[in-house]
Amino acid sequence: MKFAVLPRFVLALALLAGAIAAQAQQTFRITAIPDESPTELARKSAPLAAYLERKLGVKVEFTPVTDYAAAVEALANKQVDLAWLGGFTFVQASHRSGGKVVPLVQREEDEKFRSVFITTNPDIRSLGDLKGRNLSFGSQSSTSGHLMPRSFLLAAGIDPDRDLKRVAYSGAHDATVAAVASGKVDAGALNISVWEKLVADKKVDPAKVRVFYTTPAYYDYNWTVHADMPAARREQLARAFIELSPATAEGRDILALQRATRFVPTRAENYKGIEAAARNAGLLN
Structure with a gap:
């Protein structure tokens, strides 16, 4: 009897494993x-x-x-x-x-997306004023927090790696805002959508941290x-x-x-x- 039960037990285990695998695939x-x-x-x-x-x-x-x-x-x-x-x-x-x-x-909104450059420094009014200063991007792979801001800096004749004192990477848009607000960097570049959400949620004071440059539009996020x-x-x-x-x-x-x-x-x-x-x-x- 014990040997007769074993194949049924093995079959049950196989069916259970198959069901679990099917569920995982679903x-x-x-x-x-x-x-x-x-x-x-x-x-x-x-x-x-x-x-x-x-x-x-x-x-x-x-x-x-x-x-x-x-x-x-x-x-x-x-x-x-x-x-x-x-x-x-x-x-x-x-x-x-x-x-x-x-x-x-x-x-x-992603058909005409933009990035913003922000600062707390009253002497920074344009991209040209960033020369010799510290700037934070977001992630190195970020479109709106690095690539496009870098591209517009280059178009303005500013090479971030040559003309800025230091370039930092915060890893995320909200972290860039925090770095600027705390004075860790002179300025930062980030996604306009996140900036507007942080302002609306009162997580940043636009009277202290302000936008001094908004980029031209470009395509961005997708699923x-x-x-x-x-x-x-x-x-x-x-x-x-x-x-x-x-x-x-x-x-x-x-x-x-x-x-x-x-x-x-x-x-x-x-x-x-x-x-x-x-x-x-x-x-x-």
Whole structure:
């Protein structure tokens, strides 16, 4: 009898393992570049994950990453299904994957995104006044916190590595604001959306920390998937984002957290300017 039970027991274990594996495959994982604090990213992602879970009919989990490079690697290696990337990290992911990533949607605001330069120093009124001073960017892989601000500095005839006293990298937009407010650096460059949110939430006093330069517009953030994702799933995802509307309580809350008016379709060609800027700045081989 003992020997008769064993095959049934082994079969049960095999079936259980198969069920667990199937359930794991059904989990849809999303991530985001850590351009803000982990608590803020978690707060922003929770309602969106719940919404997508209902729309996709599968369990959706937010998977935090340690830095921008980790977000790129996670998408390129298909460790996550969907990633919130900046324009530059999208370009990096495209290169890292051999062109096998597809941008689905972006916020309407990302069609004309901007960066701001901030300071507490009354003597700094223009980009030219930064010469010989300390400046903080965000992450080295940040579009709005490094690449585009650097690009506009170069266009203004200022080489950050040659003309500034010191260049620092805070790692995140809110950390850049904190560094400027505390006097650790003379000035900083960051995402205009985060700046406006910090001012609205009274987490920074614009009477003390002020914007002295706003960049021209450029394309930025998007939600991107791996090209191996079936077309039907891609269309389902894009539709879920585009259907978010401020006319519903859920849509209004999610859009507010994402700092979006609405989501619109995007395409890889929109980020050719970012790629060119990265090459000109020597940040993309």
